[in-house]
Amino acid sequence: DSGVTQTPKHLITATGQRVTLRCSPRSGDLSVYWYQQSLDQGLQFLIQYYNGEERAKGNILERFSAQQFPDLHSELNLSSLELGDSALYFCASSATTGDLADTQYFGPGTRLTVL
Amino acid sequence: DQQVKQNSPSLSVQEGRISILNCDYTNSMFDYFLWYKKYPAEGPTFLISISSIKDKNEDGRFTVFLNKSAKHLSLHIVPSQPGDSAVYFCAVISSGSARQLTFGSGTQLTVLP
Numbered sequence: 039d040s041g042v043t044q045t046p047k048h049l050i051t052a053t054g055q056r057v058t059l060r061c062s063p064r065s066g067d068l069s070v071y072w073y074q075q076s077l078d079q080g081l082q083f084l085i086q087y088y089n090g091e092e093r094a095k096g097n098i099l100e101r102f103s104a105q106q107f108p109d110l111h112s113e114l115n116l117s118s119l120e121l122g123d124s125a126l127y128f129c130a131s132s133a134t135t136g137d138l139a140d141t142q143y144f145g146p147g148t149r150l151t152v153l
Numbered sequence: 154d155q156q157v158k159q160n161s162p163s164l165s166v167q168e169g170r171i172s173i174l175n176c177d178y179t180n181s182m183f184d185y186f187l188w189y190k191k192y193p194a195e196g197p198t199f200l201i202s203i204s205s206i207k208d209k210n211e212d213g214r215f216t217v218f219l220n221k222s223a224k225h226l227s228l229h230i231v232p233s234q235p236g237d238s239a240v241y242f243c244a245v246i247s248s249g250s251a252r253q254l255t256f257g258s259g260t261q262l263t264v265l266p
Binding site: 040042080081082083094096128130137138139141142143144145146147 | 185187194195196197198199202204242246251252253254255256257258259
């Protein structure tokens, strides 16, 4: 158990809908990272927040957005969902400097299925 | 255009022998390299990392080698154990102000008892 929690575990929705994925980092970790793992794209870094501020941005679509709240939990919002958004979404957290090279601890993931 | 390639989707090794997982990258601006392991239905777990100023880093049974001239990264596991059976991802981080983290496609390692 990494100490990172993600809810929900599974989510099934329809095209065009909007969903919110939630992540609680390990106690004391200031950084939260979001990743997408789909069958054809592998594991892709989406975005990083450090102490409430956006720190690094990867291949995140404009239909996706994230935020980190004062209690350090984070939410990933996915809107206008398409079939291709079906994937595993992982959250990770790290404690040290907020650099991408910090050791990251991953949650178990949220499996999103778009029908 | 893939910047990070793991050309072997799978690898089978006998228990006790050495496992060598490979990763090639194209961009000389990458300055930090990592390996993650992933079991089914779990998130990835950090294994070992190396910065571009080194060519080798060891942690127990795991050693990462970096060949900057060949733009090649490898992970050696000695001795391999059945519990090492998992998908292994290499990841690279680009230097500079707009740092990016890019993963390879992964290699499924199976250690046979």
